[in-house]
Amino acid sequence: MKVTQVCRRHSSTEKTYNVTMKITVFLLLLLVCSDSTAQTTPEADKEIQQPLPQDIRDLLKELAASVAQQKVEITFLKIENQAQEAKLEKQETEITKLKQQVEVKQVAFTVSLSAEGEITVGPFDTLSTLIFKHVVTNIGNAYNQNTGMFTAPVRGAYHFEWYIGAHGFVTAAVLVKNTEQIFLAYEQQSSGYGTSSSGATLLLEAGDTVFLQLWPQTKMYDNRHHHTTFSGRLLFTM
Structure with missing residues (x-):
C-alpha cells in the first residue's frame, strides 16, 4: 500500500x-x-x-x-x-x-516736428517720411522717434490726427498705413502763416505701421511753438 x-x-x-x-x-x-x-x-x-x-x-x-x-x-x-x-x-x-491686450490697453502718443527752434523740411522730389522729434506723450512706446513710425501693438481701432504748418509756401502731408495712402492734409500759403489738419480712425492689425509723409515738392514748417504735430491713440481692442 x-x-x-x-x-x-x-x-x-x-x-x-x-x-x-x-x-x-x-x-x-x-x-x-x-x-x-x-x-x-x-x-x-x-x-x-x-x-x-x-x-x-x-x-x-x-x-x-x-x-x-x-x-x-x-x-x-x-x-x-x-x-x-x-x-x-x-x-x-x-x-x-x-x-x-491687457498690457497694451492704453496706447497714445503726441509728437511735434521740431525738437527745438525753427525748422523747414523739404522740398523733396519724392514722398519723404516725416520724423517728429519732439515727443510729448508716448504711452505704450508704440511711436518710434527715430523712424517716425507708429507700430500697432495689438489688433484694434486707432484714431490719428495731424496738423501741418505752412509759412509762405505749399505744404501737404499724407497719412500712410503700411503702404496705403489714407488722407492728405494740404495748405497753400503765399505769405504769412497757415495751417491744415486732418484725422482718421483705422482698423489695425498687430504690427501694422502708420506714419506721415511729406508730399513731393512741398515744405513743412515748425518752430518752438510746435505747430506741426502728429497724434494717435488706441480706442479699443478687437
Whole structure:
C-alpha cells in the first residue's frame, strides 16, 4: 500500500515537472526565435513542432488577448494625449493674446516736428517720411522717434490726427498705413502763416505701421511753438 502511494505521488510530481519544463522550454524558444540573428537547433525545431498541451494554449491565448487589448488602450491614450496637448496649446495662445491686450490697453502718443527752434523740411522730389522729434506723450512706446513710425501693438481701432504748418509756401502731408495712402492734409500759403489738419480712425492689425509723409515738392514748417504735430491713440481692442 505504501509503495503504491509513493508511486502515485512520484507520478504526479513528474507530470507537474514535465508541464513546467514544457512551458519553460516554450518561453525560451519564443525568446530565441524573437532574435533575428539566432539560429534554431534540430532539437528546438522538434520541440516547436510538438503539439502544446491545452492549458498552455489557453494561457497563450489569454496572453495574446491581453497584449492586443493593451495595444488598443495605448493607442487611445496617445490620441487622447494629442487632443489634450492641442487643447492646451490653444488655451495658452488665447491666454497670451489676452495678456497682450491687457498690457497694451492704453496706447497714445503726441509728437511735434521740431525738437527745438525753427525748422523747414523739404522740398523733396519724392514722398519723404516725416520724423517728429519732439515727443510729448508716448504711452505704450508704440511711436518710434527715430523712424517716425507708429507700430500697432495689438489688433484694434486707432484714431490719428495731424496738423501741418505752412509759412509762405505749399505744404501737404499724407497719412500712410503700411503702404496705403489714407488722407492728405494740404495748405497753400503765399505769405504769412497757415495751417491744415486732418484725422482718421483705422482698423489695425498687430504690427501694422502708420506714419506721415511729406508730399513731393512741398515744405513743412515748425518752430518752438510746435505747430506741426502728429497724434494717435488706441480706442479699443478687437
